[in-house]
Amino acid sequence: MRKPDLNTRLAVTGAGIICSIGRNQGEVWQSICESRAGIGKLTRFPGETFPTDIAAEVIGEIGPMLPIGKREARRLSRTDLLAVVAAREAIEQANDGAKSPLPVARAIVSTGTSTGGLLEGEEYYFKRLVVGRRRAPASRVLQQPTSGPSDAVARVFKLGGGVVSNATACASAGAAIGMAADYLRSHHADVAIAGGSDALCRLTYSGFNVLQAVDPSPCTPFAADRKGITLGEGAAYLVLERWDDAVARGATILAELGGYGASCDAHHATAPAEDGRGAEAAMRGALSESGATSVDYINAHGTGTLLNDSAETKAIISAVGTATPVSSSKSYFGHTLGASGGIEAVISILALLHQTAPPTLRLETPAADCPLDYIAHTPRPMPLRSVLSNTFGFGGSNVSLLFRRV
Amino acid sequence: MTRVPITAIGVVAPGAIGIDAFRDFLKAGATAIQVVDRFDTAGLRSHQAALVRDFIPRDFIALMKLRRMNMLSRYALSAARLALRDGGVEQLDAATGVAMGTAFGPVQTSVDYMQEYVERGAALAPPQLFAESVANAPGSHIAIELGLRGFNVTLTQRESSALSAAMYAASQIVKGNVRTAVIGGVEEVNEMIFSVLDRLRALGEASHPFDRCRSGLILGEGGAVFLAGETPGQRYGFLSGFGMARDTTATVSDWGEDPNAVVAAMRSAIDDAALEPRDIDAIYASANSTRRADRLEYLALQSLFGDAVPPVVATKGYFGEYAAGGGLQLAAALVALRDQALHPSSGFEQGDESMRIAVNREYRPATLRHILVNSISAGGGVVCAVLSA
Numbered sequence: 001m002r003k004p005d006l007n008t009r010l011a012v013t014g015a016g017i018i019c020s021i022g023r024n025q026g027e028v029w030q031s032i033c034e035s036r037a038g039i040g041k042l043t044r045f046p047g048e049t050f051p052t053d054i055a056a057e058v059i060g061e062i063g064p065m066l067p068i069g070k071r072e073a074r075r076l077s078r079t080d081l082l083a084v085v086a087a088r089e090a091i092e093q094a095n096d097g098a099k100s101p102l103p104v105a106r107a108i109v110s111t112g113t114s115t116g117g118l119l120e121g122e123e124y125y126f127k128r129l130v131v132g133r134r135r136a137p138a139s140r141v142l143q144q145p146t147s148g149p150s151d152a153v154a155r156v157f158k159l160g161g162g163v164v165s166n167a168t169a170c171a172s173a174g175a176a177i178g179m180a181a182d183y184l185r186s187h188h189a190d191v192a193i194a195g196g197s198d199a200l201c202r203l204t205y206s207g208f209n210v211l212q213a214v215d216p217s218p219c220t221p222f223a224a225d226r227k228g229i230t231l232g233e234g235a236a237y238l239v240l241e242r243w244d245d246a247v248a249r250g251a252t253i254l255a256e257l258g259g260y261g262a263s264c265d266a267h268h269a270t271a272p273a274e275d276g277r278g279a280e281a282a283m284r285g286a287l288s289e290s291g292a293t294s295v296d297y298i299n300a301h302g303t304g305t306l307l308n309d310s311a312e313t314k315a316i317i318s319a320v321g322t323a324t325p326v327s328s329s330k331s332y333f334g335h336t337l338g339a340s341g342g343i344e345a346v347i348s349i350l351a352l353l354h355q356t357a358p359p360t361l362r363l364e365t366p367a368a369d370c371p372l373d374y375i376a377h378t379p380r381p382m383p384l385r386s387v388l389s390n391t392f393g394f395g396g397s398n399v400s401l402l403f404r405r406v
Numbered sequence: 407m408t409r410v411p412i413t414a415i416g417v418v419a420p421g422a423i424g425i426d427a428f429r430d431f432l433k434a435g436a437t438a439i440q441v442v443d444r445f446d447t448a449g450l451r452s453h454q455a456a457l458v459r460d461f462i463p464r465d466f467i468a469l470m471k472l473r474r475m476n477m478l479s480r481y482a483l484s485a486a487r488l489a490l491r492d493g494g495v496e497q498l499d500a501a502t503g504v505a506m507g508t509a510f511g512p513v514q515t516s517v518d519y520m521q522e523y524v525e526r527g528a529a530l531a532p533p534q535l536f537a538e539s540v541a542n543a544p545g546s547h548i549a550i551e552l553g554l555r556g557f558n559v560t561l562t563q564r565e566s567s568a569l570s571a572a573m574y575a576a577s578q579i580v581k582g583n584v585r586t587a588v589i590g591g592v593e594e595v596n597e598m599i600f601s602v603l604d605r606l607r608a609l610g611e612a613s614h615p616f617d618r619c620r621s622g623l624i625l626g627e628g629g630a631v632f633l634a635g636e637t638p639g640q641r642y643g644f645l646s647g648f649g650m651a652r653d654t655t656a657t658v659s660d661w662g663e664d665p666n667a668v669v670a671a672m673r674s675a676i677d678d679a680a681l682e683p684r685d686i687d688a689i690y691a692s693a694n695s696t697r698r699a700d701r702l703e704y705l706a707l708q709s710l711f712g713d714a715v716p717p718v719v720a721t722k723g724y725f726g727e728y729a730a731g732g733g734l735q736l737a738a739a740l741v742a743l744r745d746q747a748l749h750p751s752s753g754f755e756q757g758d759e760s761m762r763i764a765v766n767r768e769y770r771p772a773t774l775r776h777i778l779v780n781s782i783s784a785g786g787g788v789v790c791a792v793l794s795a
Contacts, residue, residue: 001408001647001678004581051529075658108650114540116562118516124602125520134449138605141598142659145510146541146562151658151785160667162650163787164570167511167541167562175559182577188650188674203519206528207536264504264558266549269474269537278555285583394537395546397558 004185006259006289009243012403013098013251016089016195017346018082019234019333020056023065024089029350032358035378037332039218039230044200051209052216055200056232056334058082068156077117077143080152082235083197086342087153090193094239099250102239106190108161109150110180111197112172114338114393116146119201149197153237161189167338170301171262172196173236174341174391174399178260180240190245195237195342204337205231211270219304219335221328221360222313222374224367229303232334236342238349255349258292258386258402261285265396271307272392276315279390282398283319286388290402294320296383297357297375299348301390302328303335310369312390317372325382327375331361341391345401348387352405356381409646409679409794410576412589413639414493415737416485418629420456420725425492428734429741431724433769435750438725439613439624445597452609455595456626456726474534475547476515478592481629481730482506482544483551486588489631490552493639503556503584504545505575507567507591507731511541511560514596544592548631556584565692566650566781566789567591568630568733573648573789579635586635591731595627608696615693615720615751616700616765618758623694626726630733632740643743646776647681647792649674653702656786661699668706668788672778675790685776686716686792688748688766690739692780693720694727695753699782704761716778717766723753732781736791739779743795748772 015025020038022028031038042055065085066073073081087109095101121144128136150163164183168175173196180192208214208231215227238257246253262285265278272279279301287293298320301312309328316326329347336343351357356379363376389401415425421438422428431438438456447453458481463472466484475483490498515538522531537543542560549558557578561570568591575587603609603625610622633639651671656662676683689707693700707715721738722729729735742748748766757765779791 001410001576001580001645003408004577006581048528080658109652121513121516122520125517129524133601133605138602141602142606144513145564145785147509147564147783147785147787148658150563151652151656151787154652154786155654155656155658158654160652160654160670162671162789163563163652163783163785164574164650165562166559168545168559169540169542171559175557179559179574182574182581186577186581188573188577188648188678202523202528203516203536203539206523206531207519207533207539209529210531210533210536262503262557262559264546264549264555266500266553266555268550269543269546281555393542394540395542395558396549397542397546 002186004182008185010181010257011241011243011246011253012238012255012257012349013241013246013253014090014094014239015346015349016086017236017343018058018085019343020058020232021333033379035361037361045202050205052214056230058233076152077120077148078199079113079116079197080148083149083153084156086235087193087237090237090239091157094251097252102191104159106161107159108189108192109154109159110164110176110192110194111150112166112176112338113146113149113197114167114169114172115198115201115204117143117148118203119199122202168397169393169395170337170340171391171393171397171399172338174401177401178262178399181257184240184242192240193237194240196339197235198233198337198339200233213305215304220362221302221304221331222309222366222370223363224365226304228305230334232336234336234339234343236346253406255352256404258404259286259289261400263398267396270394272311274311276311278396278398279312279315279392280318282400286400286402295386295388297387298324298326299344299387299389300326300328301392302330313370313372322372325357325373325375327358327360329358344389348389348403351387352384355384408580409644410579410634411644412632412634412642412740413637414489414633416488416492416631417737418458418461418481418485419734420458420626420628423461424488432738432749435752437723437752450604452604454624457595458628476512476538477594478512479544479547482592483547485629485631486548489633493633493637495638498552499586500553501556501584502554502586503578504549504554504558504588505571506545507561507571508541509564509567509593509728509731510599512539513598514594515539517598548588563787564783564785565732566783566787567731568736569781569789569791572645575634576645586637589634590631591733592629593627593728593731595625600625610695613695613723613753615695615722615753616761617754618756620695623696623727626729628730630730630737642740644794646794647675647679649678650789653786658785660784661702662786665702665705665709668782669709671788671790672710675792679792683711686778687774688716688777689718690735690777690779691718691720692782694722703782715763717748717764719749719766720751720754736779739777739793743774743777743793746774
């Protein structure tokens, strides 16, 4: 087997994003700069009664942003459609101004998603309760598999290198980017469209509520009075290439993916290890693989739950000390579950490009167990050579990604 | 390390619990496909599936913990304990990584959750069901129970899920990221998936891979776990190469029509193993008894190997498609490699005049240096692996 060669540098040549604060990089960064969150009243499931009623939804029609017709779009889940929108922006940017286009025959799609087409699965379930299994529209359930976003992106953009899907809860998109990195380093692929996508659905909205993990108000990661997460949705993809290939193609390189680390807490099905040991191992892995000992800013997982923010803070202190500025972008667009690692990777890259670290909104008083330099309220212009992006999930899976400025 | 040894296997399979029983089951050329009695199939076209029977989870998992696990987690953790037993391993290195694969994941748990949601309300559904509704729950339980703190990922690439998991885990071992890994796959046959695939006419009345009377796939289930890397135990064989591709003619829910993608994935796996097609001694085929996918694979084999297609073994007639997320097909190929014997292709009866390949019919000794394992997914994904003795 060819070994992933850690001496192979990886270039990010495209990025695409859609979430509650914007439908592309420009809109998202403008919202970041204006400290404008995208959290509002939950509208997706009218008639349902949940204990909380806010969410970070992607508002408006997705259809006009799709490079496919209505008929084909109907065959895809909302998670698939969000993925196609984000992948389109990433691919277009990677080709923009380049001497030659991306080599699609050896391009893989690596996607992380937690729910896939569960939203459409729920609709089928309700329909079946009413009309029975013989008359319910079974084709809608075909949209449910978590392989859907990878398959959809590959089909729409005619990518022939292979599809890699993972559903590693909220660490999914981070894992997808890590896998893509290694497959480029081992030459199992020449290009990777890597990221994540997740749409809001009833099961997760209800599920986090029954776990009492949802803040009834917009989330306040790292705050003394934090009460939990705000659920969101969205998608984001990066175009990754081996550095030399990107240069030869004449592509504009946005950032370097220095490396990633992955670990497991091996502690609990839904709660993180309180000492942050798994998160620390993932961060140390990303630093080690990148040949770094420190970073200039950490885009934290920062969900706003009591346990996560405390454990992540301990992990950060153990891995890099107390001096590194930290913030959670989830205060803008909520916890986008399986997509979060991709969305926050794009935020990290935008931070590098703009030399500005985004803040944690609404963070008035950091908790006593969160004694770090948390950037609050407004973005902080600062020299950024490298950024660490953390993504953790149910079951204790952790992934950290390290990006460098070009 | 450029080849990754597989040192132990545990299976909870239709027709066999444990690798020794699985070996005997394969050798006999029998089938575990039977009439479904787990749920009502009245009014459906298909009534057959390969279900796990005689599985007693309490034999592997403490009762208190059992209550917190869905069937996928039970299959996975039990298969992991059987693998440890097979390898004579007490405890794995704490840095061990885990890569699991599942095609449909916890659909039954989601259905159970939604039932509670409807009956009790969105605020009162059981949190335990929600915790098990994520696809990576089985891999997480393995990590928690065995204390494994390396990477922990769950691949969900439909029929290719377990091979995708094996590919990632092997890449992490050759990279030097971990020394050992738990690789696996899980799947559960449930009424929801069965009835939907039946409505879409994807299911057949029986499994006849590469046969002219093939009429659709038969669903399988179970769990398979492999210990990989520097673990004690016997040596089944090595993971020595992987390749992947996607058929751009495929829709997101069906197989495509372009054999070149399958050729590309097979060639890539053989290249990755630093071999030539002539070095392949047998093929453990993807063949799942559907008209389109079997034909596609046949055309690809013809294209790559020409007149010298090695003996082909079709395993889905034993335990159906999706069995252990594709893990049972991999387990069968590794058993063949260790025993230096090819298995009969259960369900292959008359052949198909339009597909002239040597489908193996009987259990027979064979010199097997390298086996190619193919997995072609609905949706267009293709993953191939080369296993070496």
